[in-house]
Amino acid sequence: MSHDAFITHELIEAASSGPLAGRTVAVKDNISTEGVRTTCGSAMLAEYVPPYDATVVERLKEAGATIEGKTNMDEFGMGTTTETSHFGPTTNPVDDERVPGGSSGGSAAAVAAGEADLALGSDTGGSVRCPAAFCGVVGLKPTYGLVSRYGLVAYANSLEQIGPLAPTVEEAAEFLDVIAGADERDATTRSQGDDTNYATATDGDVEGMTVGVLTDLVEGADDRVQSAFENSIDDLAAKGAEIREVELDSLAHAVQAYYVIAMSEASSNLARFDGVRYGESGGFDGDWNDAFARSREAGFGPEVKRRILLGTYALSAGYHDKYYKKAQDARAWIKQDFDGALADADVLASPTMPVLPPKLGESLDDPLQLYLMDANTVPVNLADLPAISVPAGTADGLPVGVQFIGPAFGEEQIVRAGSAIEE
Amino acid sequence: MSNGSVDPAAVRHVAGLARVDLAEDEVEAFAAQFAEVLDYFETLDEVPEVESDPDLANVLRTDEVRAGLTQDEALRNAPDTEDGYFEGPPVG
Numbered sequence: 424m425s426h427d428a429f430i431t432h433e434l435i436e437a438a439s440s441g442p443l444a445g446r447t448v449a450v451k452d453n454i455s456t457e458g459v460r461t462t463c464g465s466a467m468l469a470e471y472v473p474p475y476d477a478t479v480v481e482r483l484k485e486a487g488a489t490i491e492g493k494t495n496m497d498e499f500g501m502g503t504t505t506e507t508s509h510f511g512p513t514t515n516p517v518d519d520e521r522v523p524g525g526s527s528g529g530s531a532a533a534v535a536a537g538e539a540d541l542a543l544g545s546d547t548g549g550s551v552r553c554p555a556a557f558c559g560v561v562g563l564k565p566t567y568g569l570v571s572r573y574g575l576v577a578y579a580n581s582l583e584q585i586g587p588l589a590p591t592v593e594e595a596a597e598f599l600d601v602i603a604g605a606d607e608r609d610a611t612t613r614s615q616g617d618d619t620n621y622a623t624a625t626d627g628d629v630e631g632m633t634v635g636v637l638t639d640l641v642e643g644a645d646d647r648v649q650s651a652f653e654n655s656i657d658d659l660a661a662k663g664a665e666i667r668e669v670e671l672d673s674l675a676h677a678v679q680a681y682y683v684i685a686m687s688e689a690s691s692n693l694a695r696f697d698g699v700r701y702g703e704s705g706g707f708d709g710d711w712n713d714a715f716a717r718s719r720e721a722g723f724g725p726e727v728k729r730r731i732l733l734g735t736y737a738l739s740a741g742y743h744d745k746y747y748k749k750a751q752d753a754r755a756w757i758k759q760d761f762d763g764a765l766a767d768a769d770v771l772a773s774p775t776m777p778v779l780p781p782k783l784g785e786s787l788d789d790p791l792q793l794y795l796m797d798a799n800t801v802p803v804n805l806a807d808l809p810a811i812s813v814p815a816g817t818a819d820g821l822p823v824g825v826q827f828i829g830p831a832f833g834e835e836q837i838v839r840a841g842s843a844i845e846e
Numbered sequence: 847m848s849n850g851s852v853d854p855a856a857v858r859h860v861a862g863l864a865r866v867d868l869a870e871d872e873v874e875a876f877a878a879q880f881a882e883v884l885d886y887f888e889t890l891d892e893v894p895e896v897e898s899d900p901d902l903a904n905v906l907r908t909d910e911v912r913a914g915l916t917q918d919e920a921l922r923n924a925p926d927t928e929d930g931y932f933e934g935p936p937v938g
Contacts, residue, residue, distance in 0.1 A: 474919035610905040679887050690864060697865075699934040704925035707935070712865060714935035720867035728866055729876065732857070733883060735864040749890035755898035791882050 435490035444487030449539035452493040455574035464508035467722030477574020494529030524554030549800025552812035556775035556824025567807035571606035579688035596621035624835040625842035630663035635768030647818035680753035681801035690734030775812040775824035813841040
């Protein structure tokens with residue numbers, strides 16, 4: 424049964440034999456693949472063929488992986504359900520009437536349906552962890568700077584990281600070992616990822632580990648999600664972890680801060696799509712400004728326009744201090760709160776998503792309601808920290824994910840905690 | 847523009863700044879949605895000022911000539927080109 428996980432199904436062969444030899448990988452369609460079109464789920468880039476590979480794609484090929492194709496996504500990564508794709512929605516392999524989550528919904532569905540062994544997504548405010556939770560697979564958002572963003576089509580570059588999706592924590596960790604590490608073509612990368620061996624940390628040994636439960640993020644969740652989450656925490660306690668409750672006042676402002684910053688960066692990053700260097704031109708008459716505005720009207724979907732306009736508004740004269748500056752204050756506060764909490768705990772835990780996967784079409788009409796679904800994932804991106812979503816069983820037959828958040832470059836702790844709750 | 851209320855003229859103004867034309871029904875829909883979203887953003891007023899000391903370091907390398915894209919590769923995705931250049935709409 425097809426779930427429309429792929430926009431382009433085209434094999435890209437391995438360049439050599441390595442740790443991923445014989446494995447197939449699905450790649451989100453905002454990650455550049457030389458000679459294979461990369462659409463970002465947008466009409467604007469429907470025929471765009473990158474002349475180079477992203478660093479992560481080079482590393483996959485060198486590690487022996489075969490790329491299976493390019494996966495469906497919310498347009499330019501803007502969405503939580505994969506319904507804003509110009510190419511139509513992907514469906515959730517667990518329940519075809521439901522969304523797979525977003526924006527890396529195609530990547531999660533490809534892994535959940537067995538159409539690829541592994542997949543790459545990108546996570547700006549939860550876009551790897553959300554679809555992992557909704558599709559019942561593992562998704563990991565690395566520390567900012569661990570994985571190169573060279574070749575990732577930028578949406579909100581201070582927030583986003585490329586991350587792995589896999590059936591198990593161990594496979595996600597092995598995959599992260601392949602793609603992590605400094606890259607001279609991305610000056611925001613750091614050397615902490617150069618010689619990692621996260622896979623060996625997936626030993627399930629949480630004896631003596633301190634787990635801080637983020638009560639602010641548990642209380643807002645659906646009762647069925649809460650109960651699956653609590654079972655996982657009980658499981659950790661039974662395996663010797665020490666559980667404590669953590670309250671962080673700053674988290675109440677995370678969604679607002681996230682959207683102000685992400686939309687502001689989007690308004691700038693998406694200015695390049697003008698139908699001249701790339702993008703559909705539409706062949707409109709008129710001067711430079713008129714022709715651009717009409718190309719962009721035709722090329723972008725509603726959610727992309729909404730975010731570009733709100734970002735332009737937030738950065739415009741008279742509003743910068745009110746929105747953007749306050750959002751940066753909130754970001755600093757959230758970082759400070761997380762640093763404090765992680766001084767007393769090895770990892771922090773919450774449900775990944777506060778809700779079960781909605782039905783297709785159920786959540787699109789009200790943008791604010793859609794944005795609120797991201798409450799548990801966006802704080803991590805604002806704080807530049809690593810987090811993993813691991814399946815925590817089901818509620819009413821639908822997957823629930825547990826999220827573990829670690830300190831910067833503390834990927835070992837989160838994969839260890841995640842491996843302990845796997846069935 | 848007053849806080850918390852976004853009229854269609856404000857949406858058109860911002861759309862002009864962002865170089866995105868909008869259909870009339872989009873302007874109406876966005877005006878209502880923007881009012882709701884911006885109202886929600888108002889709660890950022892409660893955020894205290896925070897002293898932050900970002901962990902930044904310069905990342906420098908020697909400036910050296912390396913192979914880049916060829917002219918053909920750089921132009922490959924342009925809808926219109928002429929004599930090896932990008933062709934854009936007329937200016938002004």
